[in-house]
Amino acid sequence: MTGPATSQAWSSHEGAAALAAPTSTEKRRVFDWRILLGFFLPVAIALLWEAAVTFGFAEGRLVPPPSRIIAMLWGLAQTGELWTHAWMTLWRVLVGFIIGALSGIVLGALSGSSQTLRQLLDPTLQALRAIPSIAWVPLFILWLGIFEASKVALIAVGVFFPVYLGIAGAILSVDRKLVEVGHVFRLSRIQLARRILLPAVLPEAVIALRSGLGLGFMFVVAAEFMGASEGLGYLLVDGQQMGKPDQILAAIIAFAILGKLADSLLLVATKPLVRWQDTVRERL
Amino acid sequence: MLSFEHLSKTYADGTRALSDINLTVHEGEIVALIGGSGCGKTTLLRLIAGLDRESAGRIRLDGEVLSGPHPAVGIVFQEPRLLPWLSVFDNIAFGLDGLSTAEKKARVTHALEKIGLVEHADRWPRDLSGGQQQRVSIARAFVTNPKVLLLDEPFSALDAFTRASLHEHLLGLWEETRPTVVLVTHDVQEAVTLADRAVVMQPKPGRIFDELPLTLARPRDRTGLPFETSVRRVLTALDHSLKAPQQQPQRERDRQAAALWW
Numbered sequence: 001m002t003g004p005a006t007s008q009a010w011s012s013h014e015g016a017a018a019l020a021a022p023t024s025t026e027k028r029r030v031f032d033w034r035i036l037l038g039f040f041l042p043v044a045i046a047l048l049w050e051a052a053v054t055f056g057f058a059e060g061r062l063v064p065p066p067s068r069i070i071a072m073l074w075g076l077a078q079t080g081e082l083w084t085h086a087w088m089t090l091w092r093v094l095v096g097f098i099i100g101a102l103s104g105i106v107l108g109a110l111s112g113s114s115q116t117l118r119q120l121l122d123p124t125l126q127a128l129r130a131i132p133s134i135a136w137v138p139l140f141i142l143w144l145g146i147f148e149a150s151k152v153a154l155i156a157v158g159v160f161f162p163v164y165l166g167i168a169g170a171i172l173s174v175d176r177k178l179v180e181v182g183h184v185f186r187l188s189r190i191q192l193a194r195r196i197l198l199p200a201v202l203p204e205a206v207i208a209l210r211s212g213l214g215l216g217f218m219f220v221v222a223a224e225f226m227g228a229s230e231g232l233g234y235l236l237v238d239g240q241q242m243g244k245p246d247q248i249l250a251a252i253i254a255f256a257i258l259g260k261l262a263d264s265l266l267l268v269a270t271k272p273l274v275r276w277q278d279t280v281r282e283r284l
Numbered sequence: 285m286l287s288f289e290h291l292s293k294t295y296a297d298g299t300r301a302l303s304d305i306n307l308t309v310h311e312g313e314i315v316a317l318i319g320g321s322g323c324g325k326t327t328l329l330r331l332i333a334g335l336d337r338e339s340a341g342r343i344r345l346d347g348e349v350l351s352g353p354h355p356a357v358g359i360v361f362q363e364p365r366l367l368p369w370l371s372v373f374d375n376i377a378f379g380l381d382g383l384s385t386a387e388k389k390a391r392v393t394h395a396l397e398k399i400g401l402v403e404h405a406d407r408w409p410r411d412l413s414g415g416q417q418q419r420v421s422i423a424r425a426f427v428t429n430p431k432v433l434l435l436d437e438p439f440s441a442l443d444a445f446t447r448a449s450l451h452e453h454l455l456g457l458w459e460e461t462r463p464t465v466v467l468v469t470h471d472v473q474e475a476v477t478l479a480d481r482a483v484v485m486q487p488k489p490g491r492i493f494d495e496l497p498l499t500l501a502r503p504r505d506r507t508g509l510p511f512e513t514s515v516r517r518v519l520t521a522l523d524h525s526l527k528a529p530q531q532q533p534q535r536e537r538d539r540q541a542a543a544l545w546w
């Protein structure tokens with residue numbers, strides 16, 4: 001069911017659906033208003049700061065006014081530097097995310113679906129999780145060199161744990177009652193996994209992937225701090241060393257936009273999988 | 285023919301949920317299991333459905349000893365247990381995996397007509413009312429044409445109006461293939477409306493206290509005197525089962541008493 005079809009069906013049905021329709025419009029109205037309210041504070045502060053610098057109340061050297069940050073972003077975009085750095089960062093996150101998420105899904109699925117495998121895998125993985133991931137950096141650099149491989153490995157480690165925990169937990173918490181429906185219709189183990197377990201864990205799997213992606217962006221900064229010549233993280237370090245706070249802030253804004261875009265993309269891509277469960281969407 | 289021979293179930297924690305159940309349900313018969321909570325009614329249905337293993341004794345279906353879920357046995361749980369990610373149509377079709385698409389469509393559409401939910405075929409379960417969800421759950425069990433259908437208090441969560449209409453839907457579906465039905469209920473009116481026989485159970489350990497034939501002609505008139513009489517008889521038996529918890533009934537004497545009573 002897509003947007004217009006749903007609303008049509010809803011308005012034409014009686015009972016619960018008819019009750020639900022006005023509620024959802026109400027909700028939407030409240031939501032719009034809140035979004036506007038959320039804009040108020042940052043915009044007001046930005047304007048105040050801009051005014052303060054313009055009228056000479058503040059110098060704005062260490063905390064540049066918004067106009068200078070925008071100019072810096074614009075300049076970086078003009079020279080094409082911004083895209084090179086953003087693309088490099090995105091590429092690292094993407095590769096690290098794919099590796100981390102895939103291994104998280106596989107190991108999480110194994111550990112969630114078999115008690116024996118869980119007892120075999122889980123203690124080790126939990127112990128590894130207790131290590132702050134940044135602590136791996138020196139070792140990764142020794143093993144993998146200072147170039148891409150060590151950076152991607154660090155990101156992959158960061159992505160792995162939330163995905164692993166999310167998937168294993170989701171499988172363990174699948175409703176026994178629904179699994180019994182599968183037993184009644186005599187599904188084989190594989191059929192049971194495909195027709196009941198997989199769809200049942202999808203909503204939580206999406207949540208796990210999203211937190212994995214979030215950590216991926218966190219770790220790419222750390223990875224790019226440890227000696228990169230390209231990437232938004234490099235822009236940060238460079239801005240610090242050159243004393244250019246506007247460049248640091250521009251890079252931070254670029255990070256925010258990139259992270260939000262990637263998250264939204266993941267959300268849109270997985271939306272068809274969890275369409276049936278609106279409660280989860282509302283919580284996100 | 286479905287039969288239980290010395291069927292017992294003791295759970296791992298030592299609870300004697302069922303003790304020495306002996307009962308034969310004829311083909312096409314509707315048997316109502318009545319009794320307070322904790323009599324082992326759900327346990328009995330779960331054993332028949334193959335979701336749990338009996339501790340002793342056996343269950344036979346047409347001579348074949350049942351061990352595990354059987355294709356000829358369908359069950360409707362107390363909750364609808366629909367799969368939230370499947371449409372109403374796909375939920376009903378869930379057990380029809382081996383069939384061709386056309387056959388599947390024909391069977392599901394027919395079932396949807398029978399339960400009066402044709403226009404809801406493409407909706408999600410979450411958009412249905414409780415009664416509609418339970419109808420879908422009944423249709424899901426019926427479309428596979430089971431020889432034995434088990435219903436575990438399927439209407440207990442619904443209001444009286446919805447329940448009465450679901451009774452009709454259920455009988456409408458039952459008329460078509462006349463499966464053997466074991467219906468668990470704690471509603472005596474429901475038992476007399478639907479069943480050919482009432483089996484009264486007793487707890488601790490779960491066992492059969494009494495059996496009462498309900499031989500009223502169908503369709504049953506819920507307002508007539510014979511209906512009232514049957515309801516009273518079942519209520520009396522239930523009453524006795526509660527008053528004499530440790531005593532085995534003397535069925536013959538009981539029946540005579542019931543006959544004299546009215």
Ligand SMILES: Nc1ncnc2c1ncn2[C@@H]1O[C@H](COP(=O)(O)OP(=O)(O)O)[C@@H](O)[C@H]1O
Nearest residue numbers: 295297299301320321322323324325326327328
């Ligand atoms: N999985 C279980 N483990 C232990 N005891 C159980 C379990 N399921 C049911 N019982 C016990 O078995 C008895 C019968 O339960 P049940 O079959 O659910 O009764 P009913 O459906 O008639 O209310 C109860 O005393 C209940 O507490």
Ligand SMILES: [Mg+2]
Nearest residue numbers: 325326327436
């Ligand atoms: Mg029960």
